Amino acid sequence: MNTFNKLLRSIGASVLDFCSTIGRIVIFACSSISHIFRPPFYGKELFSQFMQIGFYSLPVVGLTALFTGAALALQIYSGGARFSAESVVPSIVAIGMVRELGPVLGGLMVAGRVSSSIAAELGTMRVTEQIDALVTLSTNPMKYLVAPRLLAATIAMPVLVAVGDTIGILGGYLVGTGRLGFNSNNYLKNTVDFMELEDVTSGLAKAAVFGFIIALMGCYHGYNSGRGAQGVGKATINAVVSASVMILAANYILTEAFF
């Protein structure tokens, strides 16, 4: 009975801890969003973060998309050949990239790169009292540090994913025409003909949500980082893991919504 009680207590404590963390994240997110829309606005910070999050993530997102599009073309060809449907390769590659793989894989790659970087940067600023210094210099850290990162990531991710989608389709095209014997014009025609505007918009909407999640997790864990190098390390790990899990969960919810 005693062991059962201990087990129940432990489960209860974990549930309470989980709920309080969710509550803190929601409060942090609401506060951050409110700061995005209230002056003062830090345009230079926003631009700098847009470059850090968007522009410098292009190589990793581009390479991921290129290889994914290429592999996808081979897989669909291999599967399609079983029921003589090889011709669907261009359209499935395009739809698959734009609706699902582009945003999700792009999101996960950017989560690894950007969430960790934001968490480490803000965590170090917390540990070295730079965040306290901002307060004493009459600057709200939520406004100066968090709001520009959230806004930049939310804007940059759809742009990144749009570029990634194009590169992914190009990967499929290169394999389709170079390795699988597709006619170049037919491949491009099939790619465009079967794609609808909603495929693109749903993918870009997902990307914007993922961008918000990536920056939110990086900022939340970094801003509330524990002391010392260990605290910053833990914040970085938590940021990447929570951002990745939340991207996958949000992906399912958004796919249901756009289904």
Add this chain to the structure above:
Amino acid sequence: MITVQNLHKRFTENTVLRGVNMQIEKGESMVIIGGSGTGKSVLLKCILGLEKPDNGKIFINGQDTTKLDRNLFLSSFGMLFQNAALFDSLTVWKNVAFRLLQGSNKMSEKQAKDIAVEKLRRVGLSPDVAEKYPAELSGGMQKRVGLARAIAANPGIIFFDEPTTGLDPIMSSVINELIREIVVEMGATAMTITHDMSSVRAIADKVIMLHDGLVQWSGVIGDLEKSQNPYLNQFLNGNAEGPIEAVR
């Protein structure tokens, strides 16, 4: 003038401040001493508004800090952090001029840079340093930049948190002298937290000793050595034996 009345602060099971009372007159330099973990930094953070006290009042120039306009309150003081807390991503001059470049009354970059360079010169740094990044500077230079940032907006109150931590004795002496000179020159009210006795002797008009979240002794600097207070004597003499239990 800074007045602290019956200040209490507790973190979960750990009670840090148990009813601190103190007063710093305008233009006075007060130094707060005490061992590690006695609540000095928490007291400072409560005054700065970085921590919310559980109980008690803080008045700046007779006004309750909880009722003051936050930005107005913050703009009235400067702060030198223990490890300078310079922003890594900004150049030295942008660090110094940070406050001047923010807010509704912000200056042009040219004006702000001129003031930053002048303040850097005041703390003994050449204008060449202005375009460098904090990581390119030594610990002593970073402290000076932190000091320049603290005085950039000519505040009426300046706080110093362990200003000589991590510096060699010569650089500590230089920083102490600079602090003393600048505080006198600006006619500012100063509050310093330290456990470096050379800082105390160089900077203080008055001294408060905190132990276990309470003021154990307070007085003018001249009375420091004459005091019979057992806590103060143990601290000044650096004895392991006495009323202050050393954490082993």
